[in-house]
Amino acid sequence: MTGRPLTFLVPEGIDDPSRVSGGNVYDRRVRDGLGSRGWRVTTVEARDAGRAAAVLREAPGGTTVLVDGLVALWAPEAIAEVAARARTVILAHMVAAAFPDATAPTVDAERRALTAADHVVVTSRWTVDELRRRGLAEPGRVTVASPGVDVPAAEPSSETREEPPRLDLLCVGVVAPHKGQDVLLAALDRLRGRGWTCRIVGSSRPFGAFASSVSRDAQRFSGRVLLTGVLDGPELAKEYRRSALLVAPSRVESSGMAIAEARGHGVPVLAAEVGGIPDTVAGGGAVLVPPDDPVALAAALDAWMMDPALRRRLRAEARAARAGLPTWAGTVAAVAGALEAS
Template sequence: MSRILYFAYPGDLEIRTGGYGYDRRILHALGKRGWKVEALPLGENFPQPDEHALAHATRMLETVPDEAFLLIDGLAYGVMPEVAQVLSARLKLVALIHHPLAREGHLEPLVKERLERSETEALKHAHAVVVTSPATKRQLAAEFGVDESRIAIALPGTDPGIQASGSPDGVPHILAIGTIIRRKGHDVLVEALAENADLEWTCRIIGNRSVDAAFTQELEDRIGRLGLSGRISLTGQVDDTRGELPAADIFALATYYEGYGMVFAEAMAHGLPIVATRAGAIPDVVPQEAGILVEPGNAAAFGQALRRLLQDRELRTGLAAGSRRHGATLPGWDETAATIEKVLETIT
C-alpha cells in the first residue's frame, strides 16, 4: 500500500483557528508515522467560492495521480459535489469534516439551504468520512444521510499542560480564545461580563480580528459603550495560545456551535474551570466536573454562571481540579493520526 497522502485545504493553513490547527497537527503526526504528505492549497473564497476559485481548486485536484489517497478539508469538500463525484471514481477519497458548513451559524436561510444540499450530495461520494467528535458523527448520520459505518471519529489531540496558577495580582482573569466571528459568541460574553461589572475581574479575548473586521469593530464599540475598555482586551491572533492559559483563572467561550472545541481541551489540560454553552459537541468535550454549560445566546445565564465562579472560590477550585483530571485523560496527536491511518488502510 502506498504511504503517500495528498491533503487538500482551502485558504491559509497557518491561520490560528481550531480547524487549521487540527490540519497542521495531523499532517505532522502522519509524517512521523511514515506517511509522505503532499499539501494541495486550493485557494481562497471557500466555503463560498466563485467560479474562478472553484476552477482553480479543480485544477489542483486534477493533479493527484490515480488510485492515490486524497484527504480534503471539509471547508472546501462540502461545496464541490460535482468535483467529488469525479474524484471518487479514480481516487481513494476521504472527507475531513470539522463541522457541517451549514451549521456555521448566522447564515442567511438560502445560503444555509444551499450548503446543506451541496454537502449532502458531496458526502455521498467520499469513500470514508473523518469527523472530530461523536456529535458530528451523529449529526452527519441524522441530518446528512451518511451511513455511520463510513464515519470515523478522530478526536483532536491535546498536548499536556501545566496547572494554571491564575492571575498574579489576585484579580480573577477570564480568558476567551476564538476567532472574532459571530459564531464564537464574544458579544454574548461581553454582555455577560457587563452584568458582572460590580465584581473584580479582567478579560482577554484572543482571536483573529480580520476574518470579520466589521464584527470586530462592532464588538470593540460595544465594549466601549459599556465602559469596559479598561477591563476587556481584544488581543488578536497569537501563535501559541498555550502560553496564555497558565495565567488565567477561568476559561469562558459563549460559542453558538462547535464541531469539537479544541480550546476547551487545551483549557482542561491546564486545569481551568470552564463556562461555555451546550452547543454542538461541547457537552461531549466538557464534563460537568470541569465547568458550567448554559444555552447558547443567553447572556443572562452566561453571566450568572460567571458570577458563581467569580464569587465562589471553592466552586472554582473544585471545577479546576475536575478540569485537570479530565484533561489528563485526553488523547494525544499520535492517537489522532493512528485513527486516520486506520481509515486509509481500510479503503480498497
C-alpha cells in the first residue's frame, strides 16, 4: 500500500449509526477523502484518555498525526510528546472554553493541547477568532476547513412548489444543552394556537439527563413535538424535504452542519445568532435571533408562520444560496493542505 502515512485519532464509534453527530460525519468524510488523495490513513478510535495517550506515544517519528479535538483534550501531555517528533495537527470542531459549563481542567487541557500542536484545523472563521481571542492559537497556525454540503439533485415537484403546505419545523442535532432544544420547546409553548408540528432529530445518549427532560417537556404538546432519535442518510434527507423550516436554537455553535445541510436542501433557517452560524447562513434564506431567548425565538417563529410572503422569500433565498455552498472536496483539500504544510 503506497501513500504518505497518517494516523488519525478519533473518538470511539464514529461509524456507529446510533452515534451520528456533526463531528463524526466530518471525521468520516475527511478520513475517506484523504484516502482518495493518496494518504495512507490509519484510523484509530479512542474510548478514553489512556487509549488516546497510548496511541499518540506509539506514533513513529517523522510521520503525520491528525487528532480529533475531543480526543486531544484527553491527552494534552501526549500531544506535546508526539509533536516533538511528528507533525501533529488537531482538528478542533469546537472551542471547549466557549461552553458556559466548561470546567477549569478542561480549559487547561485544551490550552495545553492546542499550544503544543504544530497546526490546528477548524470549521469556521469564528473559531479562528475565538482561538486568537483566548490566546490558544494565532491565525497563522490555523486552517479553516468548512464542512461540505452534499446538495441533492433537485426534485421537480419540490422546486415548482412555492413552499410546503404545512408548517413543519425541524431541529437537528444531538439533544444537548448547547444545542438548545429546551429553548425551542419554551418558544413553542407560546405558540400553541398556531398550526405547526416539530420534529427533533438527534441522539439522546451523550446527555441523557438533559434529553430526558426535553422528552418529558415534549409530551406536553400532545404529539405535535416528536423526538425521532438518530436519523441518517435517506431518512434524514426525507425530513429535510418535508420540512418548511429548520430551527437551530444553539447556545454554542462553531458552524452548524445541520444548518448547512438544510440550505443544501433549499430549506430556510431560523437560528441563534451565535458562534459561526452567521457565516454559515451568509447568502440569505435565514433569520437570526439572540441565543438562549425563547421569547425572541417565539416572536420570530410567529412572524414566519403568519406571513406567507416572508416564508416564500426565505425559501427562494435558501434555494438560491445552494450554488455557493462549500463542498466536501474543498474541505478535504483544506485539511490536506494543513497536513502537508512544512
